[in-house]
Amino acid sequence: MAITADTMKMLVENELQRVSDSRVIAHIQGLLVEPHVVLHDWDYGEPGQQYPCWMVLDDPKTRAKIAYCEYGFGPSHPWGLVGPVSTPRPSIGMDCAWYTRLLAAYFESFAATELPIWRVFRREPDRTRTPITDEGSWDDTWARVDELRRSDSANAKVYSCDHSIAYRR
Numbered sequence: 001m002a003i004t005a006d007t008m009k010m011l012v013e014n015e016l017q018r019v020s021d022s023r024v025i026a027h028i029q030g031l032l033v034e035p036h037v038v039l040h041d042w043d044y045g046e047p048g049q050q051y052p053c054w055m056v057l058d059d060p061k062t063r064a065k066i067a068y069c070e071y072g073f074g075p076s077h078p079w080g081l082v083g084p085v086s087t088p089r090p091s092i093g094m095d096c097a098w099y100t101r102l103l104a105a106y107f108e109s110f111a112a113t114e115l116p117i118w119r120v121f122r123r124e125p126d127r128t129r130t131p132i133t134d135e136g137s138w139d140d141t142w143a144r145v146d147e148l149r150r151s152d153s154a155n156a157k158v159y160s161c162d163h164s165i166a167y168r169r
Contacts, residue, residue, distance in 0.1 A: 008035035008054045008068060015102035019167040023115055024106075031059045031111060035068075040082060041091045042072050051092060053082060056102070062110035066102065073098035079105040103167050113138035117163045120144050124158075131164055 012032065016025055039050040051071035058065050067082045068074075069092065077098035083090060092098075099105045106112055118141035120133040133144060141161045149156035 003054060003068075003070065005035040008056060011068065012056055012102060018101070019103055019165060021117070021165045023117065024103075024112075024165055027111070027115055028057065028106060031057045031064075033058045038067070038090060040067070040069070041089050043091055043093075044072075053080070053092065055082075057106070057111070059109070059111040059114075062114065064109035064111035066105045066109065068102075076100065081105055081109055101167075107163055107165070112163065115163075117165055118142075118161055119164050120148065121160050121162055122158050123160065129160075129162075135164065 012035075016028060019025060033055060035054050035056050037052045038055050040053045042049045042051050051069055053067035053069040055065065055067050065082050067080050068078050069080060070078060072092045073080065073095050077095070077100055079100070079102045080092065080098040082093060082097075097105075097108075099108070116137050117135055118138050119131045119135055120141055121129040122132050123129055133141065136144075138161070145159050145161050148159045152159070
């Protein structure tokens, strides 16, 4: 498919329709940039091989950047967390930073840590996760996880920090 800036805007809008939390939508919308192409090195191919990546999100505060790329790890995982484009040769990076959805990339980025959407979860023996705190900041939630892990060292691994935002995958 021939990608254009307008196509990218539609893809981003379709992604945003998957979440109903207005805080997340407003935060992402505030970080969106005019879609533009930046060539990124593909570190798994021939030396000097590059692919076009559409930059769509840039958070100057946390330095989080999200791109869309049909090549490399795309099309199965086209949304990626990429490094600064100011480096002499920006790279697509590793597969663990590429996702099937923009929202998944966003929630894995430092940009999402700016919202007070984080909760402590306890993993139950049947592997379900139960939230045990109200939403809070990233730092406060991780402090609570650390506190719980110290006070319940026998079960330390059952406590984790995650957002509680539902979105259609």
